[in-house]
Amino acid sequence: MSPRKTLATSKRVLSQLRHDRRTLALIFIVPPVLLTILKYVFQGEPGVFDGIAPMLLGIFPMIMMFLITSIVTLRERSSGTLHRLMTMPMSKSDFIFGYAIAFCLLGIVQALLSGGVMLGLLRVTVLGGTIPTMIVAVLAAFLGTALGLFTSAFARSEFQAVQFLPAFIFPQLLVCGLFVARAEMARPLQWFADIMPLTYSVDAMKRVTIDPSWTSTLTRDLTVVIGFAIVALILGSATIRRQE
Amino acid sequence: METAVKIKHLSVTLGGHFKALTDINLELPVGKTIGFIGPSGAGKTTLIRGIVGSLGISSGEIRVFDIPAGSAVLRQEVSYMTQELSVYPDLTVTENIKYFITMAGQPSKKSGEIVKNVLELVDMSDKAGSLVSDLSGGQKQRVSLAVALIGAPKLMVLDEPTVGLDPVLREKLWGLFARLADQGTTLIISSHSMDEAGRCDDLVLIRDGRLIAHSSPDALLRSTGTKTVEESFLKLVGDRE
Numbered sequence: 166m167s168p169r170k171t172l173a174t175s176k177r178v179l180s181q182l183r184h185d186r187r188t189l190a191l192i193f194i195v196p197p198v199l200l201t202i203l204k205y206v207f208q209g210e211p212g213v214f215d216g217i218a219p220m221l222l223g224i225f226p227m228i229m230m231f232l233i234t235s236i237v238t239l240r241e242r243s244s245g246t247l248h249r250l251m252t253m254p255m256s257k258s259d260f261i262f263g264y265a266i267a268f269c270l271l272g273i274v275q276a277l278l279s280g281g282v283m284l285g286l287l288r289v290t291v292l293g294g295t296i297p298t299m300i301v302a303v304l305a306a307f308l309g310t311a312l313g314l315f316t317s318a319f320a321r322s323e324f325q326a327v328q329f330l331p332a333f334i335f336p337q338l339l340v341c342g343l344f345v346a347r348a349e350m351a352r353p354l355q356w357f358a359d360i361m362p363l364t365y366s367v368d369a370m371k372r373v374t375i376d377p378s379w380t381s382t383l384t385r386d387l388t389v390v391i392g393f394a395i396v397a398l399i400l401g402s403a404t405i406r407r408q409e
Numbered sequence: 410m411e412t413a414v415k416i417k418h419l420s421v422t423l424g425g426h427f428k429a430l431t432d433i434n435l436e437l438p439v440g441k442t443i444g445f446i447g448p449s450g451a452g453k454t455t456l457i458r459g460i461v462g463s464l465g466i467s468s469g470e471i472r473v474f475d476i477p478a479g480s481a482v483l484r485q486e487v488s489y490m491t492q493e494l495s496v497y498p499d500l501t502v503t504e505n506i507k508y509f510i511t512m513a514g515q516p517s518k519k520s521g522e523i524v525k526n527v528l529e530l531v532d533m534s535d536k537a538g539s540l541v542s543d544l545s546g547g548q549k550q551r552v553s554l555a556v557a558l559i560g561a562p563k564l565m566v567l568d569e570p571t572v573g574l575d576p577v578l579r580e581k582l583w584g585l586f587a588r589l590a591d592q593g594t595t596l597i598i599s600s601h602s603m604d605e606a607g608r609c610d611d612l613v614l615i616r617d618g619r620l621i622a623h624s625s626p627d628a629l630l631r632s633t634g635t636k637t638v639e640e641s642f643l644k645l646v647g648d649r650e
Contacts, residue, residue, distance in 0.1 A: 170512060177504070181499045244494065248493075248495065249556070252461045252484060253484055254484040407463060
């Protein structure tokens with residue numbers, strides 16, 4: 166793996182997005198707009214919004230990065246550029262980690278914007294503080310990026326890649342504890358939730374919301390999220406083949 | 410004569426049942442323009458992909474500069490222009506070439522000079538700052554060719570590089586290919602156009618995954634007693650059937 170080639174790949178991906186301003190605007194503007202709409206959906210019950218908004222701050226970046234990464238990577242896999250790159254002296258890790266760095270940088274900007282709107286404009290109180298909230302949101306975006314890079318290998322078309330969102334992310338969303346406490350769910354669903362990364366991402370955000378101090382449980386949750394993301398990136402590298 | 414590519418008893422089966430190539434034996438010399446000529450679906454791209462190492466082969470052997478095709482060490486020596494666009498439409502011409510310069514392992518200090526050189530070679534200097542998506546099909550094709558020229562490779566494998574180009578530009582590119590071959594580069598150029606075959610030093614005629622002939626254009630015309638490569642091709646196919 167070469168840091169020069171990895172960073173050149175990140176720079177290239179960001180340059181491509183720079184030329185696509187509409188996509189950039191959607192990445193950055195949609196999550197804060199959705200949070201704002203939700204605030205007024207729960208206008209009569211402000212406590213409800215204060216409880217779920219931080220969780221959504223972790224979920225939105227993950228979903229968006231998952232979608233964008235899987236489609237952009239699939240486009241590269243099917244357009245011939247990846248094929249050409251694999252005949253050059255470039256490692257598969259340069260490619261995958263180059264993408265991961267680029268989308269994590271986007272995730273940071275997205276988390277800062279959404280977090281800024283949530284904490285500043287919408288006045289949501291997070292006891293754990295601004296920086297831990299941002300860290301959890303950025304790691305959620307990192308997880309979405311890594312899962313998107315991995316799952317793009319199994320899609321043959323952009324239509325299929327989009328279908329991976331309901332197939333791969335929505336089940337995690339249903340059991341992660343956002344809608345119903347996990348202890349109240351059927352036992353097999355609890356087991357399923359225990360092995361899914363989104364559970365730990367949402368748990369981490371819950372802890373940041375209610376606990377003013379950085380706890381060892383928070384560290385454990387974030388370690389699990391990072392671990393899942395790194396494994397997904399390694400598996401993503403393995404799915405790229407130099408030979409058919 | 411030094412050999413750039415040696416292929417022995419190569420057979421390739423795609424999708425488990427389709428025989429894309431059957432028992433190909435070839436020795437391609439260094440420093441020549443070698444045309445892989447045949448109709449669409451003949452197996453030219455499959456053979457090319459075997460040579461650049463992006464295709465697993467069912468049986469036989471391909472060696473490039475006496476090293477098994479696809480070996481990591483060959484990635485510095487072999488450049489490949491695929492039939493698809495294989496450059497980024499949402500980057501400028503310069504951004505594309507600079508990225509591939511880094512991926513080819515060329516020093517970043519020289520990237521400005523390399524960009525200038527390869528764009529001059531394909532007559533695209535005036536489009537350096539344009540987005541690839543804003544270019545015509547032929548211009549995009551030339552950007553892809555410019556990428557293949559990065560790093561002065563010993564073997565250039567170009568899959569249909571002149572398709573869709575206007576005759577003046579095609580003439581210029583064949584002049585470039587001849588100059589590169591004079592400097593010692595080996596060029597494998599696939600084409601389904603028999604008109605272009607006469608410009609090559611060496612011809613490899615392929616049909617239905619089988620090698621029909623391998624010789625120079627003059628020797629081919631002499632041996633078949635025909636006046637054009639197309640007539641030779643038809644005669645050889647007729648003789649076989």
